[in-house]
Amino acid sequence: MEFQPKGGVMNRAKTPEPKKIPKIAVIGCGDWGRNLVRNFRDLKALAAVCDIRESKIHDLKKSYPECKFFSSFDKVLQDPEIEAVAIATPAESHGEFVKRALAEGKDIFVEKPLCLSLDEGEELVALAKAKSRILMVGHLLWYHPAILQLKKLVDEGELGRIQYIYSNRLNLGKIRREENILWSFAPHDVSVILGLLGEMPESIQAQGGNYLHQQISDVTVSLLSFSSGVKAHIFVSWLHPFKEQKLIVVGDKKMAVFDDLETRNKLVLYPHSIQWKNQIPVANRAEGFPVFFEPDEPLYAECLHFLKSIQTRTAPRTDGQEGLRVLKVLQQCQKALRSNFQKSQLLASSGSYFVHDSAFVDEGVEIGEGTRIWHFSHLLKGTRIGKRCNIGQNVMIGPHVAIGNDVKIQNNVSVYEGVVLEDAVFCGPSMVFTNVLNPRSEISRKHEFQATRVKRGATLGAHCTILCGVTIGRYALVGAGAVVTRDVPNYALVYGNPARQKGWVCECGLKLKEAEGESLHCASCGSRYKVEVTGLKQEELREKILS
Numbered sequence: 355m356e357f358q359p360k361g362g363v364m365n366r367a368k369t370p371e372p373k374k375i376p377k378i379a380v381i382g383c384g385d386w387g388r389n390l391v392r393n394f395r396d397l398k399a400l401a402a403v404c405d406i407r408e409s410k411i412h413d414l415k416k417s418y419p420e421c422k423f424f425s426s427f428d429k430v431l432q433d434p435e436i437e438a439v440a441i442a443t444p445a446e447s448h449g450e451f452v453k454r455a456l457a458e459g460k461d462i463f464v465e466k467p468l469c470l471s472l473d474e475g476e477e478l479v480a481l482a483k484a485k486s487r488i489l490m491v492g493h494l495l496w497y498h499p500a501i502l503q504l505k506k507l508v509d510e511g512e513l514g515r516i517q518y519i520y521s522n523r524l525n526l527g528k529i530r531r532e533e534n535i536l537w538s539f540a541p542h543d544v545s546v547i548l549g550l551l552g553e554m555p556e557s558i559q560a561q562g563g564n565y566l567h568q569q570i571s572d573v574t575v576s577l578l579s580f581s582s583g584v585k586a587h588i589f590v591s592w593l594h595p596f597k598e599q600k601l602i603v604v605g606d607k608k609m610a611v612f613d614d615l616e617t618r619n620k621l622v623l624y625p626h627s628i629q630w631k632n633q634i635p636v637a638n639r640a641e642g643f644p645v646f647f648e649p650d651e652p653l654y655a656e657c658l659h660f661l662k663s664i665q666t667r668t669a670p671r672t673d674g675q676e677g678l679r680v681l682k683v684l685q686q687c688q689k690a691l692r693s694n695f696q697k698s699q700l701l702a703s704s705g706s707y708f709v710h711d712s713a714f715v716d717e718g719v720e721i722g723e724g725t726r727i728w729h730f731s732h733l734l735k736g737t738r739i740g741k742r743c744n745i746g747q748n749v750m751i752g753p754h755v756a757i758g759n760d761v762k763i764q765n766n767v768s769v770y771e772g773v774v775l776e777d778a779v780f781c782g783p784s785m786v787f788t789n790v791l792n793p794r795s796e797i798s799r800k801h802e803f804q805a806t807r808v809k810r811g812a813t814l815g816a817h818c819t820i821l822c823g824v825t826i827g828r829y830a831l832v833g834a835g836a837v838v839t840r841d842v843p844n845y846a847l848v849y850g851n852p853a854r855q856k857g858w859v860c861e862c863g864l865k866l867k868e869a870e871g872e873s874l875h876c877a878s879c880g881s882r883y884k885v886e887v888t889g890l891k892q893e894e895l896r897e898k899i900l901s
Contacts, residue, residue: 370520375397375399376438376664378394378439379403379436379439380404380439380440382404382442383404383411384442387405390653391414391651394872396618396654400421401422403422405425408425427451427454431454431455438462438463440462440463441464444533448467450497452469452478452489456482457481460610461664463490463660464489466492466542467541467677468678468680470533475674475681476678488669490660490670493541493680494656495545496549497652497659498652499881504621505549508550508603511607513607513791514608517584517586519547519550519586519601519602520586520601521588521602522589523589523591523593524596524597526594526595527592535574536574536590536688537684540590551582554677556581557579558579559577559690560574560576560690562575565593568734568735569732569750572592572593573593574588574591574691575588576588596773597615597802599614599615600614606875607625607627607777609623609624609797610645614870623643629823642793692712692714693711707724707725708727709727710727713728713731716733716752716753720737722740724741724742725739725743725744726744726745727860729748734750734752735752735753735754736754737752737756739757740760740777742759742760743757744762744766748764748765749769752772754889755770756774756776758779759777759778760778761780762780762781765767765784767781772789772805773805773806776794776812779810779811782817785815785819786817787806787820788819791821791823806823807826812829812831813830813832817835818835818853820832821838821839824840824842827843827846829846829859829861830843831859833847833850834849835851836850837851837853840852842855843863845858845866858874858883860876861892862876862878864877866890
């Protein structure tokens with residue numbers, strides 16, 4: 355095969371005049387979303403732009419006066435003129451936005467990753483198939499002419515048998531808080547490696563470092579091992595002194611280097627060889643030579659590919675199935691990261707308890723006997739959990755939070771520093787604590803944390819919000835969705851926004867009825883109570899019934 359050097363600036367692929375250009379709405383106009391807006395406009399496909407930030411919309415209106423502007427995603431989906439959406443919102447929102455757009459019959463281009471859960475990804479791919487909709491994932495490198503040429507070289511055997519692949523994607527910033535560096539940077543490299551080899555890894559190892567945030571990896575190194583014997587190494591970091599984007603493919607005949615930051619020779623082949631002399635391997639170095647390819651602009655080619663997929667109703671090069679394969683590898687890398695993190699933990703605890711494999715427990719956390727910590731929960735340093743507690747899925751506690759015995763915390767609850775939960779407290783699903791009255795993103799107010807105390811036996815209903823600085827009395831019951839802005843007396847029943855007292859409840863959880871005099875009684879267990887300034891005082895307990 356003959357190769358020729360090729361330099362110069364990226365061109366744009368020549369586009370045939372389409373019979374009908376699909377009308378596209380770009381959702382999310384951050385740094386990358388603006389690039390999509392520009393390219394779809396140049397392709398005469400831009401119909402609308404959507405962003406919840408008025409400042410972004412204001413800026414874009416000056417440059418794109420011909421298109422519609424929305425601040426509501428629902429309004430975009432309701433517009434019959436819009437045939438497809440290009441989603442460039444934070445990764446954590448991808449799954450929801452794709453699902454809603456598919457339900458409305460729109461074709462979809464979504465930036466990487468497809469979503470953050472393999473189960474959700476499978477659901478989205480199945481829904482796209484059921485709705486006969488195009489679902490394309492923005493794995494940009496598969497529209498880069500150098501990567502396409504590299505794939506051709508590998509398939510034609512020009513590099514020989516592939517032995518090793520090494521990728522670096524490094525920079526100082528942009529640092530995210532929606533997802534860690536693995537999910538932010540690595541999808542591109544995972545996608546290319548899987549595509550070059552045409553197989554999935556049989557085992558994955560990963561290590562990382564959390565330097566700027568306790569829960570978010572800033573640097574990760576992943577090692578993928580394949581049944582063919584190939585190993586692939588992926589190093590990603592946003593804490594690096596300089597920017598680097600390289601992919602190196604080592605074959606037994608030639609080695610290829612793709613350097614995306616090079617302005618001229620982005621793809622270079624090195625015909626190095628290894629010879630054995632006296633049973634010793636000796637490296638023979640050879641001068642590298644650039645590989646010829648037409649230098650098309652990758653993002654323009656990607657947007658054009660999406661439009662052609664819509665027109666022809668054919669699966670795109672990076673369809674939902676390709677997105678699922680990448681998602682599966684990312685999820686296994688994340689699992690390996692968690693496993694290595696847990697191996698290094700030192701737990702200051704005595705007795706027996708259960709911690710699920712996917713949960714994080716920081717150094718210096720105390721966990722009482724019989725307590726159970728479930729999926730994806732995180733206990734931060736200095737936290738003390740009592741005995742026989744049940745901590746549900748996706749719960750964050752700490753740092754330096756004290757929780758009593760027999761406490762139940764349901765899924766999706768965050769218990770921040772300054773919150774104290776006494777014995778037998780129940781926190782319903784997705785209820786909310788706060789610890790600052792007037793938070794600002796730009797101003798640190800850690801020194802202004804206000805204490806919140808939930809006393810023994812109290813119940814906090816699902817989706818309720820407890821503003822900081824209040825006390826919830828013993829065995830009080832806060833209704834679902836309530837917003838508590840002031841102290842709640844012992845045994846009080848409160849609900850509404852803002853929460854107001856609507857009666858009294860027994861220790862067994864039932865609403866109390868009036869008896870003779872100023873006394874109240876429970877029709878279920880027979881307990882009697884007397885009204886006092888701080889709430890109720892129990893006079894008589896005939897039969898205690900606790901759930």
